[in-house]
Amino acid sequence: MERYLGTFERWLIVPVILTAIAFATYYLLKRHGWKQRQATGFALITPWLVGFIIFTAFPLIYSLYLSFTDYSLFGKPKWVGLKNYIWLFTKDVEFWPSVKITLLYAALTVPIGVIGSLLVALLLNKKVKGIGVFRTIYYLPAVLPEVAVALLWRWLFNSDSGLLNYFLSPILKLFGLGKPNWFGDPKFVLPAFVIMSVWGIFGTNTVVFLAGLQGVPKSLYEVADLDGASSYKKFKYITAPQISPIILLQIIMGMISSLQIFTVAMFVRPTTAAGKFMNQLIYERGFTQLHMGEASAVAWVLFVIILALTLLVFRSTPAWVYYEAEVKR
Known part of the structure; x- marks a missing residue:
């Protein structure tokens, strides 16, 4: 039971962090003169934006980089330029x-x-x-x-x-x-x-x-x-x-x-x-x-x-x- 509670607590951290980021975004935008409606809208999409950057944008860019390297999951990628293509x-x-x-x-x-x-x-x-x-x-x-x-x-x-x-x-x-x-x-x-x-x-x-x-x-x-x-x-x-x-x-x-x-x-x-x-x-x-x-x-x-x-x-x-x-x- 303690093991499952520990797993639940670890996963609970994710929405807490995303919520904190959304509130921080709203506060910063308001301080920089954004209107309440605009700041609220941007703050609401911030959790999605964070997920997009971590799970989509970064893997996309990293895969483009890997396409110019010799990489086998073991060791560091070695730059080979257009050799793969x-x-x-x-x-x-x-x-x-x-x-x-x-x-x-x-x-x-x-x-x-x-x-x-x-x-x-x-x-x-x-x-x-x-x-x-x-x-x-x-x-x-x-x-x-x-x-x-x-x-x-x-x-x-x-x-x-x-x-x-x-x-x-x-x-x-x-x-x-x-x-x-x-x-x-x-x-x-x-x-x-x-x-x-x-x-x-x-x-x-x-x-x-x-x-x-x-x-x-x-x-x-x-x-x-x-x-x-x-x-x-x-x-x-x-x-x-x-x-x-x-x-x-x-x-x-x-x-x-x-x-x-x-x-x-x-x-x-x-x-x-x-x-x-x-x-x-x-x-x-x-x-x-x-x-x-x-x-x-x-x-x-x-x-x-x-x-x-x-x-x-x-x-x-x-x-x-x-x-x-x-x-x-």
């Missing part, structure tokens, strides 16, 4: 296949996930009896544990006893084809991961799209009906522009998450002949081979890829994203 781009036999499979995976998963979940949301937006049951069913993938789902998919895709091959075998035999080895054959690894991921993201994406669809003013559809507009034209000129900011959000979030795939890949463990996803490569270099410098370099390359693609998508938004507030101005 030059090695990755010119000599590392795993790096470019890793970049390739990660980008291909994102290029397939994001559009299929966004378009598929939008179509499902359009169906679930209909006012029919029992639609709430279907909405609940489609949201289930979002609340299931990712590890448990990965293990379930590994069983479904099993080349010998998997349920998927059980149903596919009769069809494939008609064409003289054998059972696909989903995680053992490099040709099938990527399709298998796309299927798993699209199923997993349907839940959240569909709910977000459904919320956006229900926010579209009904008066716009009523006017379109009076003009005799078809369902396609109503979607093209009313629905799509109204939910375009949500589509942008889904593309950005889907792209970021798909480029950082890790948990499913680690538990499914497909053949490495198809290449490792970039987060897998980071984990292997950093925590298996203990080459933290190389791992940090791969992580920063991944960061630059995500940043570049995100900025590219944002640059395209004036052509297809509609903001009602901007039109009113």
Whole structure:
């Protein structure tokens, strides 16, 4: 009992210190002439700011530093300049296949996930009896544990006893084809991961799209009906522009998450002949081979890829994203 009380007391120090920092910040800002409302607001975000600096900003900057060093968790980092990056781009036999499979995976998963979940949301937006049951069913993938789902998919895709091959075998035999080895054959690894991921993201994406669809003013559809507009034209000129900011959000979030795939890949463990996803490569270099410098370099390359693609998508938004507030101005 005393041991647990000691642990509790140690953890209790953290909120006490953060509260003291917040009060000290408020007092100092007031002394320097800040208004009460401004000082209060800044003091309230101070605990978060401290946590951000300690747990996000510092590790981020330190990992950038490590990417220019030779560091193996034992001893001090040794500065090597651009050696890690030059090695990755010119000599590392795993790096470019890793970049390739990660980008291909994102290029397939994001559009299929966004378009598929939008179509499902359009169906679930209909006012029919029992639609709430279907909405609940489609949201289930979002609340299931990712590890448990990965293990379930590994069983479904099993080349010998998997349920998927059980149903596919009769069809494939008609064409003289054998059972696909989903995680053992490099040709099938990527399709298998796309299927798993699209199923997993349907839940959240569909709910977000459904919320956006229900926010579209009904008066716009009523006017379109009076003009005799078809369902396609109503979607093209009313629905799509109204939910375009949500589509942008889904593309950005889907792209970021798909480029950082890790948990499913680690538990499914497909053949490495198809290449490792970039987060897998980071984990292997950093925590298996203990080459933290190389791992940090791969992580920063991944960061630059995500940043570049995100900025590219944002640059395209004036052509297809509609903001009602901007039109009113």
